[in-house]
Amino acid sequence: MKLTLLHVEGLNKAFGPHYALYEVGLDIVPGEVHALIGENGAGKSTFIKILTGVYTPDAGQIIWNGKEEHITSPGDARKLGINVVHQDRNLVPSFTGVENLYLGLPYPRNRYKLGIGWKQMQERAQELMTELGLQLDLNKPAARMSPPEKTLLEIMRAMMLECRLLILDEPTASLTDQETESLFTLIRKLAQRGTAILYVSHRMDEITRISDRVTVLRNGQFVATTATGQTNRELLIRQMSSAPSEGPGLGERQSSRALSSGKNLLEVESLASADGKVKEVSLKVREGEVVGIFGLAGAGRTELLETIYGLRKQSAGKISLHGQEIRTDSPRQSLDQGIVLIPEERKRDGLVMNLPIRENMTLSILDRLSSGWRMRAGAERQEVDGWMTAMKVKASGMEQPVRELSGGNQQKVVFAKALLTKPALFLCDEPTQAVDVMTREEIHRLLIEQAREGRGVLFVSSDLQEVLELSDRLYVLHEGRIAGELDNAGLTPEQILAICYNPYKGSEQHG
């Protein structure tokens, strides 16, 4: 048995009267990939924040390399060799890759000891890339890097100093399968070199593939640490769940397919965005249909939704809803016409952090609720309560400010808020990013239900599994254009990826 690198015992952290962590213990050994999982609000981020010196625990011990440590600041954590890579990346957009690597580190001096040793910086960066087997253009600014490039750059930055524990918080959130593979190769390499990895994710298939051991938290408490080979998805889900789940098996397609005779709800013809990210896109969504958009990072997926919604300037094309041409020059205009966009988790657009859950959920429907304040208050509370229960929002009540919720629970509020507007068309960007596996199923069920009631859903996901589970039909996007349209009947991941990597070839060609 390897010597323990990190031993945590009896960790407590409370916010007001509520414990985010209660008596949590955990061991991590060098060179292992240790997954940390749990429902939204289970305490994972709080645990990470304690290890990285953002929060101080109320009680408990942290033994690092056999010695008790009090980590009181992020600087303390870094000195010990604990680094974290978050989804909200910490890069300076206008700095190059190399400059970002040296953020917070002393720049080397040149040989005259006067200026900065740019050459030494380049050489050290190159050395590290070779060591880690990476190929990145470190001379371009971070702003021009793709999401996976940014993740790799952040990991490199962590490795600039001796990193003994690397914490990866949902590292694959916006990566596609292929990009996830390269990340996994890097993780394995780091582990072989002796770095321990704490891997936090809601993607169960990744956890079973990449981790050696997995620890489950539930309601702020430790449930179990198990060797990954000795457990499975169902067991882990049972350990995570506060309530046993019912209904269809997780991960199965949950509903009958849409009737193909549905009338056209949304028609987009030759749509282009002024910034050139979207080029002549034509697509449609029928009433009752859930339509997916898949593409590699940089294909213009988010940009396409934003252009339809009016968040991004349109330069050409036509949009029709229910057969009528409409203008969507702004999100307000889209909302008024029955189109709502649910943004991906990292943006959390549209949440006012200091306002309570109730007000956030009802911000866009005040008109509808406003006939007489008495009725309004009652109706509002009832609707909010209904959606909070349906979405299993973990909070002390509907008056809790949104800023105090965990990331996944904030995303659920964004979702409920959109449902409350009762739109004709949902545009969803990564609808289940950051939510736990149980809520993911619930969101899928809700979206399919909304569609089958005659509305429509157009969603973007980098998770191929999700695209296969949720969509009736899907479009593959490549460099801002539709490269293929597929009916999701017996479709395999390989068929979709073939179009991504080899667009405009083969029989499925569109347009």
Ligand SMILES: Nc1ncnc2c1ncn2[C@@H]1O[C@H](COP(=O)(O)OP(=O)(O)OP(=O)(O)O)[C@@H](O)[C@H]1O
């Ligand atoms: N600053 C805060 N004030 C009040 N409560 C908080 C605060 N930060 C976290 N909490 C609460 O602590 C609990 C644990 O939250 P945490 O963010 O650690 O969960 P998580 O497991 O990371 O969830 P997710 O998967 O959604 O990211 C939640 O109930 C959350 O509402």
